[in-house]
Amino acid sequence: MKHASPSLPDRLPFTVPGLLAGFRACAPVALGVGVYGVLFGLLARQKGLSWLEAQSMSLLIFAGASQLISLDLWGPELPVLSLIATTFIVNLRHVLMGAALSPQLMRLSGRQAYGSLFFMTDESWAVALARWAEDRRRAAGSDGAFLLGAGLAVYCFWNASTALGHLLVRGLDDPARYGLDFAFTAVFTALLVGLKPRRADVLPLAAAVAAALAVARFCPGKWYILAGAMAGGLTAAFLPEPQNAGDDR
Incomplete structure (x- = not known):
């Protein structure tokens, strides 16, 4: 029989040290995200997007899988409805991800919770979920800013690698030849191990x-x-x- 969880305070602290801890914890995973950020920048250039267009997508949309899917559909006649439907389906997983974090998110203010969720990715979600679960097992206090810090790590690496792929990487007409297409699989496999099933x-x-x-x-x-x-x-x-x-x- 499971032991009862210790009583939790009404509000989680939301501190700069907690944010920095999340950033540091997610930085190694964010390096892996940078690999397919380079791939996105490269493919965006090959599809005819300017650096400003590609970078704006990474800054404002910040959804790696959806951005790469949009490039698959990109062309002279953009299928807007298909693009919307496809990205909607792909991102429905965030409903379940948010539900998994709801015990912590409900203990933050609206601004803290929704601001953190904008920066939430698969990678930062997995790192934060594992950290908060470990805190609960140890009956240790959690910091609500951890998720935001983890998301900001991915955000920084994703945007830097988008610029790198678009502006500097040349001569990679076939990214699969260099294994860049395997980056998604490698990162998510590492995340699964980190969650300690x-x-x-x-x-x-x-x-x-x-x-x-x-x-x-x-x-x-x-x-x-x-x-x-x-x-x-x-x-x-x-x-x-x-x-x-x-x-x-």
């Missing part, structure tokens, strides 16, 4: 993989992302609680 996570992970592969096989577009997220989340929600603390490892 438990035995109880095996079935949700298997359900997510199976659903994603099945939907990718039979449905066009990016629906497999939402299908995997929903299958894994629902499986975890309906699993029984571990019978003892050892089962939760």
